[in-house]
Amino acid sequence: MNFLDGLNDKQREAVLATEGPLLILAGAGSGKTRVLTHRIAHLIKEKGVSPYNILALTFTNKAANEMKERISNLIGDGIDAVWAGTFHSICVRILRRDIERLGYGSNFVIFDTTDQKTLIKDCIKELDLSEKLYEPAAMMSFIGSQKDNLIQPDTYINQNYRDFRERQKGEVYSLYQKKLKQNNALDFDDLIGKTIELFRKHGDRLEHYQERFKYILVDEYQDTNRAQYELINLLSKKYKNICVVGDDDQSIYKFRGADIRNILDFEKDYLNARVIKLEQNYRSTKTILNAANQVIENNQGRKSKRLWTANDEGCLIKTYCAENEYDEANFIVDKIKEISKEEDKKLSDFAILYRTNAQSRVIEESFVKSNIPYKIVGGHKFYDRKEIKDIIAYLRLIQNPVDDYAFKRIVNVPKRGIGKTSIDRLEQYSLKKGESLYNAMLDCDEIPGLTQRAKDSLSSFSSLIRKFMAMKEIFSVEDLIENIIDSIGYIEEIRQEDSIQAESRVENIREFLSVAVNFEQTSEEKTLEAFLANISLLSDIDKTDDGDRDTVTLMTFHSAKGLEFPVVFMTGMEESLFPTSRAYFSEDDMEEERRLCYVGITRAEENLYMTRATSRMLYGKTGNNSMSRFLKEIPQELMEDLSDNKMKSTFSTWSKASNSESPKYFTGYTVENTRKSIGAVDLDIHVGVKVKHKDWGIGTVVAIKDDGNDKQLSIAFEGQGIKKLMLSFAPIEVIS
Ligand SMILES: Nc1ncnc2c1ncn2[C@@H]1O[C@H](COP(=O)(O)OP(=O)(O)OP(=O)(O)O)[C@@H](O)[C@H]1O
Ligand SMILES: [Mg+2]
Numbered sequence: 001m002n003f004l005d006g007l008n009d010k011q012r013e014a015v016l017a018t019e020g021p022l023l024i025l026a027g028a029g030s031g032k033t034r035v036l037t038h039r040i041a042h043l044i045k046e047k048g049v050s051p052y053n054i055l056a057l058t059f060t061n062k063a064a065n066e067m068k069e070r071i072s073n074l075i076g077d078g079i080d081a082v083w084a085g086t087f088h089s090i091c092v093r094i095l096r097r098d099i100e101r102l103g104y105g106s107n108f109v110i111f112d113t114t115d116q117k118t119l120i121k122d123c124i125k126e127l128d129l130s131e132k133l134y135e136p137a138a139m140m141s142f143i144g145s146q147k148d149n150l151i152q153p154d155t156y157i158n159q160n161y162r163d164f165r166e167r168q169k170g171e172v173y174s175l176y177q178k179k180l181k182q183n184n185a186l187d188f189d190d191l192i193g194k195t196i197e198l199f200r201k202h203g204d205r206l207e208h209y210q211e212r213f214k215y216i217l218v219d220e221y222q223d224t225n226r227a228q229y230e231l232i233n234l235l236s237k238k239y240k241n242i243c244v245v246g247d248d249d250q251s252i253y254k255f256r257g258a259d260i261r262n263i264l265d266f267e268k269d270y271l272n273a274r275v276i277k278l279e280q281n282y283r284s285t286k287t288i289l290n291a292a293n294q295v296i297e298n299n300q301g302r303k304s305k306r307l308w309t310a311n312d313e314g315c316l317i318k319t320y321c322a323e324n325e326y327d328e329a330n331f332i333v334d335k336i337k338e339i340s341k342e343e344d345k346k347l348s349d350f351a352i353l354y355r356t357n358a359q360s361r362v363i364e365e366s367f368v369k370s371n372i373p374y375k376i377v378g379g380h381k382f383y384d385r386k387e388i389k390d391i392i393a394y395l396r397l398i399q400n401p402v403d404d405y406a407f408k409r410i411v412n413v414p415k416r417g418i419g420k421t422s423i424d425r426l427e428q429y430s431l432k433k434g435e436s437l438y439n440a441m442l443d444c445d446e447i448p449g450l451t452q453r454a455k456d457s458l459s460s461f462s463s464l465i466r467k468f469m470a471m472k473e474i475f476s477v478e479d480l481i482e483n484i485i486d487s488i489g490y491i492e493e494i495r496q497e498d499s500i501q502a503e504s505r506v507e508n509i510r511e512f513l514s515v516a517v518n519f520e521q522t523s524e525e526k527t528l529e530a531f532l533a534n535i536s537l538l539s540d541i542d543k544t545d546d547g548d549r550d551t552v553t554l555m556t557f558h559s560a561k562g563l564e565f566p567v568v569f570m571t572g573m574e575e576s577l578f579p580t581s582r583a584y585f586s587e588d589d590m591e592e593e594r595r596l597c598y599v600g601i602t603r604a605e606e607n608l609y610m611t612r613a614t615s616r617m618l619y620g621k622t623g624n625n626s627m628s629r630f631l632k633e634i635p636q637e638l639m640e641d642l643s644d645n646k647m648k649s650t651f652s653t654w655s656k657a658s659n660s661e662s663p664k665y666f667t668g669y670t671v672e673n674t675r676k677s678i679g680a681v682d683l684d685i686h687v688g689v690k691v692k693h694k695d696w697g698i699g700t701v702v703a704i705k706d707d708g709n710d711k712q713l714s715i716a717f718e719g720q721g722i723k724k725l726m727l728s729f730a731p732i733e734v735i736s
Contacts, residue, residue: 021270028602029283147189148257221246225257285314329366402436510619568604574625
């Protein structure tokens with residue numbers, strides 16, 4: 001097989017330019033990743049390079065595996081010796097062999113963010129500083145960004161000697177590093193930093209790897225930070241056979257230290273570097289590509305390039321303005337059903353993208369209700385998230401104190417000094433007495449072997465739970481949850497853990513409050529029991545293992561980098577959501593949002609949908625956002641607004657239905673026994689039937705869609721517009 005087949009002239013040139021530094025700077029979908037894989041195949045098969053001499057750096061482990069798979073498809077076996085992986089995974093491999101040179105044991109552990117936080121707190125305490133002034137989360141990101149830029153503690157202290165506060169921050173950093181070493185531990189950023197240190201201090205190790213990695217390839221180069229840049233620079237210094245591919249328009253990790261200069265300055269850093277631009281896009285239709293080009297042109301300070309494609313014009317980009325987030329989710333589900341039926345598409349052909357993780361919850365709910373399997377890339381399913389499970393465990397224990405599983409999950413969450421030994425003793429006692437853990441806790445004074453401290457902690461935990469039990473009787477579910485979160489200090493605990501993930505975890509908790517608010521609004525029975533039943537229904541179905549099943553993919557715009565799908569839904573296209581309001585104060589941040597939007601648009605091959613909602617509840621609050629500026633940057637003639645069409649077509653069905661069935665407009669009625677059943681499939685529903693909904697009042701069924709399992713009703717409520725409800729969930733009564 002010839003590895004130059006299936007490549008255009010420019011791509012071929014890039015594959016053949018194996019010696020010397022090479023930058024492939026090209027827009028989305030132009031075959032950068034494809035060039036990398038063909039290049040590796042060409043090196044091995046045509047140039048006789050040993051796989052052992054090749055290093056391929058990618059952005060995620062998944063991308064690395066995919067790359068290996070693609071090369072295997074090209075050349076068969078024998079690529080196992082190629083080192084392909086993320087910067088972090090490659091550095092771990094190097095350090096396991098040689099870190100002893102830096103005074104660490106080769107069995108070093110990698111500290112996660114929780115461990116890091118504990119360590120930082122210790123340092124702050126030891127230095128007699130206040131956690132209020134030197135907030136642990138802030139200290140953690142401070143240390144992280146020093147490491148991204150390869151600034152050592154001593155250097156930082158010396159540079160800031162006159163500034164008391166900055167000097168103290170430097171001292172925390174310095175002590176933190178000492179303590180890590182005492183624990184034979186590295187944090188994530190150290191993996192790269194220590195590898196560089198090893199190479200700088202021990203020339204022979206550097207030479208060894210320079211000699212080994214004669215050919216280095218880096219994908220998604222635009223998102224490397226200074227430390228990663230330095231590492232590549234060191235390794236490639238001898239042979240200079242370095243090929244980096246990237247797109248400055250897709251740099252989206254500035255908030256993690258990615259430095260776009262690395263790509264813009266490549267030609268300065270590597271003299272005689274060849275630059276190849278790929279300009280043909282193979283992924284998307286003309287319409288989609290045109291939209292992407294138009295959006296990104298609003299950014300200043302980019303290397304100007306314009307992608308073209310020989311692909312078809314394709315269909316227009318569809319926009320849909322939903323009434324709220326549920327309507328948005330239903331629209332997506334409807335479209336997926338419709339398209340997969342009509343166009344013979346697999347579920348894996350669809351991707352749904354959103355700006356923040358919390359947006360996935362409502363969409364997940366719609367998928368669960370419609371029985372459409374889905375998977376979430378780079379995140380947990382909403383109800384599988386630790387913080388959500390914790391709060392649910394509280395609710396379960398309050399509802400049902402004999403739930404030992406829930407008890408064990410939260411007895412020490414947030415940490416309240418009830419250690420494993422105490423829990424073991426409690427458990428032994430409860431077994432002996434044949435009681436639940438909760439009941440055993442109530443007479444903890446009797447339990448042998450418990451320290452006074454443990455007893456105190458247990459009894460304050462039990463009064464906390466008793467307080468919640470009392471609240472349950474008078475509070476709404478929403479208020480109860482809010483109270484629990486406040487009383488246990490859960491959000492503060494999370495905030496102290498780390499900076500990047502903490503915010504999204506807090507957002508998830510707020511989003512869980514939205515679940516409760518929605519429950520209050522839509523459910524007949526408003527008890528905690530009903531609430532728990534409701535969510536266990538959702539989370540149970542959630543748990544089924546996806547395996548290799550054909551599923552729709554849900555993910556954030558960030559996680560979608562490098563991927564492609566025939567049909568893409570970009571959701572939440574609203575001001576303050578996308579672009580996020582956090583970007584309003586800085587032109588740079590706004591440009592990064594725009595690049596993220598460009599990444600989103602260019603994931604789509606054939607069909608692109610952009611949805612938004614006029615009213616959206618997120619984090620427990622309802623807001624009305626206007627249309628995202630990015631939508632306005634796309635020329636009108638490339639788009640088709642389905643919200644209008646939908647209203648038009650539904651209204652025409654409605655008037656037809658009104659004529660043929662001549663439903664009488666409602667003037668007055670008695671409620672008695674009119675409610676035949678809630679959410680029952682035996683409800684006698686047909687177009688024209690009048691129904692009553694407790695919040696929306698009287699409405700007429702104007703359309704029914706049957707998907708085999710359930711029926712989706714479109715109901716026109718007087719003064720409320722048309723709402724879509726699933727028959728099995730709709731809290732409605734038939735009144736005519
Ligand atoms: N010469 C070609 N002939 C046919 N298909 C091609 C060619 N080059 C690339 N493709 C296809 O186009 C799509 C995009 O390629 P690839 O993923 O390599 O682009 P990319 O530049 O890495 O995109 P991104 O910037 O999104 O990472 C892939 O499906 C790839 O197989
Ligand atoms: Mg790529």
